[in-house]
Amino acid sequence: MLVLPLILAAGSLPTFVLGAPVPSTHSSRFGLTVALTRSLTERSADAYVVYSGTGTVSDGWPDTNAWVSSFDTMFNNNRGVIGGSCAQFGVPNNSDAETDDIFNGVNQVSNETGLDARFILAVLMQESNGCVRTPTTNWGVRNPGLMQDHNGAATCNENGVQNPCPRDTIVQMIRDGAAGTPSGDGLTQCVAKTGASGVSKYYKAARMYNSGSIDSSGNLGLGGSTHCYASDIANRLTGWVTAPRTCNEGTIGSMAGSSGGSGSNGNNGTGTALPTGPRAPGASASCSQWCTVQSGDYCEIIQQKFGISMAQFMSWNTELNAACTNLWLGYSYCVRA
Numbered sequence: 276m277l278v279l280p281l282i283l284a285a286g287s288l289p290t291f292v293l294g295a296p297v298p299s300t301h302s303s304r305f306g307l308t309v310a311l312t313r314s315l316t317e318r319s320a321d322a323y324v325v326y327s328g329t330g331t332v333s334d335g336w337p338d339t340n341a342w343v344s345s346f347d348t349m350f351n352n353n354r355g356v357i358g359g360s361c362a363q364f365g366v367p368n369n370s371d372a373e374t375d376d377i378f379n380g381v382n383q384v385s386n387e388t389g390l391d392a393r394f395i396l397a398v399l400m401q402e403s404n405g406c407v408r409t410p411t412t413n414w415g416v417r418n419p420g421l422m423q424d425h426n427g428a429a430t431c432n433e434n435g436v437q438n439p440c441p442r443d444t445i446v447q448m449i450r451d452g453a454a455g456t457p458s459g460d461g462l463t464q465c466v467a468k469t470g471a472s473g474v475s476k477y478y479k480a481a482r483m484y485n486s487g488s489i490d491s492s493g494n495l496g497l498g499g500s501t502h503c504y505a506s507d508i509a510n511r512l513t514g515w516v517t518a519p520r521t522c523n524e525g526t527i528g529s530m531a532g533s534s535g536g537s538g539s540n541g542n543n544g545t546g547t548a549l550p551t552g553p554r555a556p557g558a559s560a561s562c563s564q565w566c567t568v569q570s571g572d573y574c575e576i577i578q579q580k581f582g583i584s585m586a587q588f589m590s591w592n593t594e595l596n597a598a599c600t601n602l603w604l605g606y607s608y609c610v611r612a
Contacts (some may be wrong), residue, residue: 285608304399311484321352322571326506327530329493330471330478334478338474339391343554347387347391350378352516353396357405366408367438373445379419384453387464389541395453396479397511398422398484400463401504402452407440408432410457414460422452425459460484481508496527510596518571550580550607559596564611581610 323429328334342347361368369377381399384391402423403409408518409417413434419430422464429447466482466517469489482495485504490497495505503522507515550558552567566577574595578588589595591609595602602608 287512296405301482319350320514320571320573320576321518321520321574322452322516322576323510323518323574324513325503325521325527325530326509327494327496327527328476328497330475330482330505332474335476336478337509337513342393343514346382346396349393349396349512349514351399352514353405356400356516360404360406361408362460364406364408364410364432366406366436369405369407370439373440374405376440376442377405377449380449384449387450388453390462390466392479393512393561394508395462398452398481399507400451400511401481401507407445407448408436408438416505420448422448422453423459424448424451424461425456427451427456430564474543475545476507477512481505490528494528496530502604519569521569547607552605552607555592555594555603555606557592558607559591559609559612562591562609562612564609565607566610567607568602568604570604573602577602577608577610583610 286466291381304476326334326336327371328336330336332338344354357369357374357377358371359368360456375463377399381395384390385395389515399421403421404420407421408431409421409423411430412419412423417426417435418424418429427448429444429451430475430580431437431444437444451461453462456592460483462480462484465483468483469476471479478495479489482489484499484503485596486498488498489495498500502524503520506527548563548565550565550567558565564581566581568577573592574585574588577583578585585599588610589599591612
């Protein structure tokens, strides 16, 4: 449904300096010996990959085995953002108890509806970043609460701010978004209306929840409202929290889906023919495709985006060290030669 667009807590994004080495906390965890398939199936990195097309695995969208491994882990990864999410509205931030009520409420509504708790949380974060005192918006339809649902009954910021926000109200806000309201569909109805049986039902349902429908072409980047909405949801489900959002609202609808499930449309789309930043030392002189490192990137992420092996990446960028921990922010590296 047409609702509040992506909200990121002010000051939550990490600050990096051009030319500084990208932090490599992930490299030591994965190591050179870990297969790319394991990186894909266990991925919970805070990074953004642009997903385009119809929401299917064949179009490069992540299957459920690439989602964050559990709801508990996903919630804990987002807890810091949730705790500071109300400052942007000039209202008191969540108390620890209110944040705990969101955790318990998502679990409860997941059990009631049969929806995956991770999917509910992804949409909740997309709509409000977890602020229990999110204001009601109205762009022709009243959208209140944590889920910015369709004219629901529960809110803690309409005609006065409630502090604390009662637990029952928090649960009802989640329920209104997941189970629907007398006035409109929730996630449950949207999933059912997709008619899909695979993971694409979640991405299609997210697009329907945002805009009310899916473009007749099936492309989730076309239609009304937030064009990157389904891509955002896919990224939240695979671990995105505060890394830069690289999806372009104006161009995602013209991008074809990637093949092979590699998610290769990230960072610079499918890469660039010429380096857009300083050329990395040791980069191949015969390089035909370049990737410019952004905050949140590390070697496994670049491999996943471009569907290449570690051996290939290292051979095309000979100054990388054996553990691939010395990527430089803002520099262009070869990803095809």
